[in-house]
Every structure is written in structure tokens, then in C-alpha cells.
Amino acid sequence: MSVAKDVESDLAPDGRKVTEVAVGVMVQSDGHYLLAQRPQGKPYEGYWEFPGGKLEAGESVEAALSRELHEELGIDVQACELWRTLEHDYPHAYVRLFFCKVTQWNGMPLGREGQAIAWQTLPVDVAPLLPAAIPVLEWLAAEARG
Numbered sequence: 001m002s003v004a005k006d007v008e009s010d011l012a013p014d015g016r017k018v019t020e021v022a023v024g025v026m027v028q029s030d031g032h033y034l035l036a037q038r039p040q041g042k043p044y045e046g047y048w049e050f051p052g053g054k055l056e057a058g059e060s061v062e063a064a065l066s067r068e069l070h071e072e073l074g075i076d077v078q079a080c081e082l083w084r085t086l087e088h089d090y091p092h093a094y095v096r097l098f099f100c101k102v103t104q105w106n107g108m109p110l111g112r113e114g115q116a117i118a119w120q121t122l123p124v125d126v127a128p129l130l131p132a133a134i135p136v137l138e139w140l141a142a143e144a145r146g
Helices: 061-073 131-145
Strands: 018-026 033-037 052-054 076-089 094-106 117-120
Touching (some): 018 076, 052 061, 061 076, 076 131
Antiparallel strands (some): 018 052, 033 117
16 A cells, blocks of 8 residues: 655644654564664654654655665565554654554664664563554554454
8 A cells, every 4th residue: 555645734733744754563474573772863862663764755655664664774675564553742743653564574674873673572671662652562462462
């Protein structure tokens, strides 16, 4: 599914611009998923999140995710699907997060921006978690329960 968005068109309830973000929930066949630690100098530095980044004008979610995961982790996405969408109001930005399950990729993920990465299962053993990552963990847990 391709979701092309005009990143300038939406406003948050308080009038701020909505920042649209493609987020990869990279899932291995054994059920482990990848979390990355936010690098120094970014809001919430040191917090753990699912990797991804902002959509550029006219860019599809999948194209943004492929670009961002290549830049951040050095991988090439082979298979992903839009899974869930979540809006979250952070003090520094109002974000609309497009979570995509990434099930196939080429390459070994590496923190190319100096960030730590960790393959996790539930319950996670890294902290602190970025607030918008917590619902994703709940969704993964619900799926695991069937």
C-alpha cells in the first residue's frame, strides 16, 4: 500500500504543523524486533524507538521508510506493509506516525549515526522508551497472544 502525503496540509488540534513520520517495525522470523537509541543532539536523546524518519513532500510512506532505514541502518528494505497509524503530541512536535512492518531487508543493520541498536522481544530490556513506542509494544504483545 502506498500512501503519498502532502506534508504541509495538516494541522494539529493546537494549530501546529503535523510532522509525518515513516517508522519501521523490523521483525525477524523468530519474532525479535529492532529498537534504536536516539542519538545525541536530538529531542529525547538516549530514548529507545523504532527507527524511521520524516516524509519529504510528495514522498510515499514506503519510499521515506526505505530512505531513512538505509541512511540510519545501512539496509535496503525488500518487504514492508503499512500496519498502524498513531498521532502523538510531543512538546517539540505533533507527529503522525505511519508504522510499517518490515519483514525482509538486505544487509545487517548497523547504527550509522552512532546510535545503539538492539534486537528485542517482550518485555523489552532497554529503557527509557520513547512515549510513542509504548503503544507499538502493546500492539505486538496483543498479536503475540493471538
